[in-house]
Amino acid sequence: MAKYPVVVYGASGYTGMLTMDWLIDQNIPFTAVARNAKRTQEMMAQRVVRLESATYEIIEAEHTVESLTKAFKGAKVVCNTVGPFVNFGITTVEAALKAGCHHIDTTGEQSYMLQVREQFGALYAQAGLLVSPSVSYMYTFSEIAAELALETQGIDALETAAMCRGPRDSAGVSVGSAASIFELMRAKQHYLWENQLRAHAVDASFNIIDANFIQPVFCLPWGGTSLPIYFEKDSRVRSCISSVGFYDNNVMQMVHGLAKKWDAEYKDLPREQQDAVVKSLVDSTTPSMPPRERTSLQRSVDVAIGRGQLAAVRATVHGITPYISTGALQTAAVIKLLDGETNAVGFASGSKAFGHRYLLGFLEQRGLARATVTQL
Numbered sequence: 001m002a003k004y005p006v007v008v009y010g011a012s013g014y015t016g017m018l019t020m021d022w023l024i025d026q027n028i029p030f031t032a033v034a035r036n037a038k039r040t041q042e043m044m045a046q047r048v049v050r051l052e053s054a055t056y057e058i059i060e061a062e063h064t065v066e067s068l069t070k071a072f073k074g075a076k077v078v079c080n081t082v083g084p085f086v087n088f089g090i091t092t093v094e095a096a097l098k099a100g101c102h103h104i105d106t107t108g109e110q111s112y113m114l115q116v117r118e119q120f121g122a123l124y125a126q127a128g129l130l131v132s133p134s135v136s137y138m139y140t141f142s143e144i145a146a147e148l149a150l151e152t153q154g155i156d157a158l159e160t161a162a163m164c165r166g167p168r169d170s171a172g173v174s175v176g177s178a179a180s181i182f183e184l185m186r187a188k189q190h191y192l193w194e195n196q197l198r199a200h201a202v203d204a205s206f207n208i209i210d211a212n213f214i215q216p217v218f219c220l221p222w223g224g225t226s227l228p229i230y231f232e233k234d235s236r237v238r239s240c241i242s243s244v245g246f247y248d249n250n251v252m253q254m255v256h257g258l259a260k261k262w263d264a265e266y267k268d269l270p271r272e273q274q275d276a277v278v279k280s281l282v283d284s285t286t287p288s289m290p291p292r293e294r295t296s297l298q299r300s301v302d303v304a305i306g307r308g309q310l311a312a313v314r315a316t317v318h319g320i321t322p323y324i325s326t327g328a329l330q331t332a333a334v335i336k337l338l339d340g341e342t343n344a345v346g347f348a349s350g351s352k353a354f355g356h357r358y359l360l361g362f363l364e365q366r367g368l369a370r371a372t373v374t375q376l
């Protein structure tokens with residue numbers, strides 16, 4: 001049973017520990033839940049900033065609905081960072097509901113989000129609880145840009161891109177992120193067109209030209225992103241096409257090539273053989289946890305172009321350190337949920353539950369984001 005109102009699940013992971021940094025900064029006590037308490041304590045001692053001033057406990061739990069429900073009971077909010085969510089997320093969503101907790105997570109995986117919406121949206125709403133996937137850099141920053149564009153009257157069509165810079169020799173992503181990225185090859189990726197979700201072609205790609213860059217940025221649907229799912233049930237928006245690009249290295253070309261190879265060679269293999277392919281890709285690209293991000297290295301540009309009949313607008317959110325920003329976004333959501341302030345229960349995005357202006361303000365005040373809006 002959790003002694004404190006906030007649970008961080010995935011407490012030994014890169015993003016879970018960055019979330020703790022921000023909870024400690026805001027003086028919010030938390031219960032860290034993970035499958036190995038001893039290793040979690042060691043990892044936290046190495047990685048969590050200001051741990052000496054934190055009020056916390058560590059609970060060990062198995063990744064089953066029963067064990068997690070027991071661990072979560074007593075808390076109000078579960079911050080779930082155990083991914084790939086398509087493999088692990090639903091168990092945690094079910095446990096949080098059974099324990100009477102709001103559930104926010106750091107996914108960017110469309111197929112998991114669709115499953116959460118269909119299986120748990122109504123149940124969370126009935127319980128007066130929020131289930132909000134993707135309270136994370138990807139794709140809250142792009143959604144903030146989209147919401148800023150939608151502030152212009154008449155906008156009903158959106159195109160967005162999340163463009164990130166990392167270390168030159170790798171994408172600088174965590175082990176969990178690499179696993180989630182390669183899982184995307186198994187999933188359908190959707191965009192929204194005339195209020196309907198449609199599947200992207202397997203080899204879909206975009207060459208984004210943006211005033212922030214000298215060269216076009218090669219982008220991919222990256223699973224489709226969370227935006228088409230959140231805007232599908234939004235009367236303001238008829239279409240939404242979203243993409244992602246790491247612009248400082250060739251990782252996107254590599255993933256694009258792999259998606260085509262997957263379609264040609266692996267898509268009909270038995271699940272266990274596919275698992276082995278995914279595992280070897282993760283092991284070879286991301287052998288260990290990356291170091292903490294640096295503001296001089298990790299930078300991002302999230303752009304949303306909005307179009308109406310004649311209205312046209314471009315909103316841009318410049319950001320830094322996406323994983324550190326993810327911890328900040330989780331904490332911004334926690335603050336609202338602990339105070340009982342949410343505009344939505346059931347399945348809803350962070351922007352819809354707390355307001356995109358609140359989330360942007362929280363990031364801006366901490367030097368993590370800056371937004372501009374230009375009428376075109």
Ligand SMILES: NC(=O)c1ccc[n+]([C@@H]2O[C@H](COP(=O)([O-])OP(=O)(O)OC[C@H]3O[C@@H](n4cnc5c(N)ncnc54)[C@H](OP(=O)(O)O)[C@@H]3O)[C@@H](O)[C@H]2O)c1
Nearest residue numbers: 010012013014015063083108136137138174175176177180
């Ligand atoms: N959308 C975004 O912008 C964004 C940002 C950050 C993170 N994320 C996502 O968040 C997820 C986690 O990322 P991360 O950076 O924290 O990765 P990570 O450092 O690899 O951490 C993964 C965490 O999940 C736990 N875990 C893995 N398999 C488990 C299992 N079978 N049972 C129980 N726990 C398990 C790990 O526990 P052990 O230590 O015991 O293995 C660890 O605590 C990924 O899906 C990533 O894509 C997304």
